[in-house]
Amino acid sequence: MTAPGINPAEFDRRLDERLGPVSQLIAQLQNGRIWDEVGVGATDETTISTSYTNLATAGPTIVVPTSGWWLVEFSIESFRNDGGAGTDAYISFQHGTTNNAADDDRISNGSGQLVPGSCQRVFKLVAGDTLQVKYRVSGSTGRFRGKRTLAARPIADPS
Incomplete structure (x- = not known):
């Protein structure tokens, strides 16, 4: 959909100017959820950090x-x-402010074998909260391979 007399690229530019992140959110929406993924491929990314951190x-x-x-x-x-x-x-x-830091109540692997992992959690969040996946090890080197996905969708109050 475009406004009469405006080409699609100009319409998108004006929409971004007026709505900012909303137009980006619309582009992210899929099946009622927002999502992001990184690290597609068989390349390992590693960390030796014993505190939660970003990978490369x-x-x-x-x-x-x-x-x-x-x-x-x-x-x-x-x-x-x-x-x-x-x-x-x-x-x-990590979600929201730095006071809501990543913690070990998520996914862990101590087998020494490459295994898949996934987790679902319910949170009450505030508009504008940023969620970002973080990584750490208890020692040695952690290897993280392939696609890493983060998704969120609104749900009814669970109480």
Whole structure:
């Protein structure tokens, strides 16, 4: 849909000027959810950090457009820790302010084998909250491979 007398590129530019992130959000919407993915391919990204951090390719990251309850889902094609038994690789996400830091109540793998991982959590979020997936290890080197996806969709109040 475009305004009469305006070419589509000019219409998109004006829409972005007026609505900013809203037009970007519209482009992200799929099946009522917002999503982002990074790291497509078989290349490993690694970390030796024992605190949650970004990998070389940060994210995935999304911004919540409206306040309310959200079902947040994230997944990774495969990950592991090179240290073997007794060392874990962790994947979590930070949401909102830095006071809501990533924590270990998400996904972990201590098997030493490349395995897929996914997690779903329900949060009450505020419009503008940024969700970003973070990574850490308990020791050694964590390897994170393939597509990493973060998605969120609004849900009814679960109480």
